[in-house]
Amino acid sequence: MLYEEIVDEMMQRIERGLLKPGNKLPSIRNLSQDFACSKNTVIKAYVELEKRHIIYSVPQSGYYVIEGYRGREKLEETQVDIDFLSAGPDRQAMPYRDFQHCINQAIERYKEEMFTYSDVQGLYSLRVQLARHLQGLQVFTVPDRIYVVSGSQQALHLLVSLPFPNGKRNICLEQPTHAGFIESIRQHGREAYGIEVGKKGIDLKQLEELFKHHDIKLFYMVSRFHNPTGYSHTNEERRRIVELAQQYDVYILEDDYMGDLDSNAKADPMFVYDPSGRVIYVKSFSKVMLPGLRLGLAVLPDELREAFLRAKFAADVHTPMLTQGALEIYLQSGMFKAHIDRMRQLYSKKAVLLQQAYKTWLPAAVTYSGSLSGFYSTIELPLPLKAKQLADYLKQQRVWVDHAERMYIPEFSKDNVIRLSISQVEEALIEEGVQIIARGITELLSRRTEVRFVSKGQG
Ligand SMILES: Cc1ncc(COP(=O)(O)O)c(C=O)c1O
Structure with missing residues (x-):
């Protein structure tokens, strides 16, 4: 041809x-x-x-x-590496050329304003665009309640230590969860109460007990495409959790870091169930776009305004203006929407391939999680196999996976869970990667059996 x-x-x-x-x-x-x-x-x-x-x-x-x-x-x-480890967006799909154009446009439009000190809360005209964008995610709010942050991690980090209107102190979080949030709790010396997130979400009775008895200030939740399990809560679960939070005067810190990738138009963020400020909504532009920009946002209740602005000022005065100006143009021009449409297709195709490969190749003793979108999932290994041991073994086969130990607080610690991210793996290599992982699990388990047999034989 x-x-x-x-x-x-x-x-x-x-x-x-x-x-x-x-x-x-x-x-x-x-x-x-x-x-x-x-x-x-x-x-x-x-x-x-x-x-x-x-x-x-x-x-x-x-x-x-x-x-x-x-x-x-x-x-x-x-031989090519199969990288299930890297957690950033697909490098081939990063829209940096379009963003370069937006940076130039931002300088043309705003001139020296892009290079002077500015509003701690974030560029107002960007916040107008963000409010518009959030409507598409069912988050209806005004620019005044939106705070631009240097990556969503900054909002999480600042909110862990801020005094809250409920006067409470402790943090409740899903287990496992985003390691950066656990690190923030550790840095601030806060007490954390975990609740397991499994194949069926979380146990609401247990959550209620925690809210009732442990002086919980906020409950940190990744409401969809959870890191690391990939779990997405149903609308009903989200609604009931918000109700519990209202009943026990707990704030919800909703981390919607991959919300843009959700193609289910009926899926509501938790914010919908209490837009008054009880649910603090945090969004990132990292996983869905360009993590190096360090751009995110938080929608905060008015009662947190002053304390948050002071904490943000103390942390870094404000988020860099040039990236804020460029993001405004990127959103306004429709480039972000076009990019997200592509990303949804790209990642959901990969996620489907991964789930099919899990089903076909993983040994029966293994359990796995994940959804048909987003990019994380976990594999729980049969004991006594350790995640780190499997990750080391797979490295020699040039397959890279992450072990999830740092995503647990000590009381929930597990050393037999690996996390896979499909963002960097080409579609054509997903099945091969899972086959190699499956072979690795079988091989390491059989070695274990042999060792036990030999040591028994030797008395
Ligand atoms: C669940 C979750 N929330 C937030 C973040 C932080 O993202 P950002 O780059 O916006 O700080 C991450 C990064 O890995 C994450 O996995």
Whole structure:
């Protein structure tokens, strides 16, 4: 087929060094003349090269050779790593070129304002855009209640230690949970009460006991695509948890870090069930966009306004203006929406492949979690297998997984859980990765059995 000839020709040019990383490929028109074919054939070839991560496109400019492509033979020689460990967004899908354009636009629009001290709460015009964006997530609020933070982690960290209107002190959190939040509790020397989040969510009776007896100031919850299990609470669970919080005067700290990836339009954040301020809604732009920007937001009750602004000022005065200005344009122009539509498809396709692979390949003694979207899930290993031991073993097979120990507080500690993130793994490698993990589990378990047998035999 003609388009394959074009693919082959371009790869040869790259391998022979005629096209180097960063070089622009011939224009579609020129190449269609050279090959005496239609422009569509050339486009098909370029799209194919893009899919293979050999070239990338820059809108209104053309196609370019990526950095780091070493040619076919070298690729075949080097076995590829399968990275279920890295937790950032898919690197190939990071919209940094579009964002570069927004940064330039922000400087044009706001000039020196992007480079002076500014509002601690965040650029007002950005907060207007954020309020609009939040409506799409069913979070109806006003710019005055939105606080721009330097990554959602900053909001979590500041809120752990702030005095709350309920006058209470302790923190309740799901187990396991986002390790950064546990670290914040540790840093502030706060007492934490855990509640297990399993395949069926959390036990509400147990939650009620905690709320009743332990002076709980706030309950930290990742309401959808939970880190690390991937669990999403149902609307009914969310509503009942908010009711309990109202009954026992507890605040909910709702971490909706991946909410944009939810394609279920009927799924409500917890905020919906009490928009008065009882539910503090926190959102991140990291997992869904560009983590290096360090941009997030919190929707706070008025009673926390002063204390929060003082804490934010003490932490870093305000979040950098240039990224705030660029985010405003990114949201306003519709680029964010277009990006999220792509990300939803990308990650849900990968998540489905992962769940299928789990079902097909994991040994029966293993339990696993996860959903058909988002990017985290966990595998619980049969005892006595340890997560760290499996992770070390898999490293030698060039498969990278994370063990989840740091996602537990000491009373809930588990050392037999691994976390997998599908964000960095190409679709085509997901099944192979799970096969290698499954083989690793079987192999390590059989070694254990042999050791026990030998030591018994030796008396
Ligand atoms: C559940 C959860 N919340 C919040 C964060 C922090 O995100 P940000 O980069 O916005 O600080 C993370 C990062 O891993 C996370 O997993």
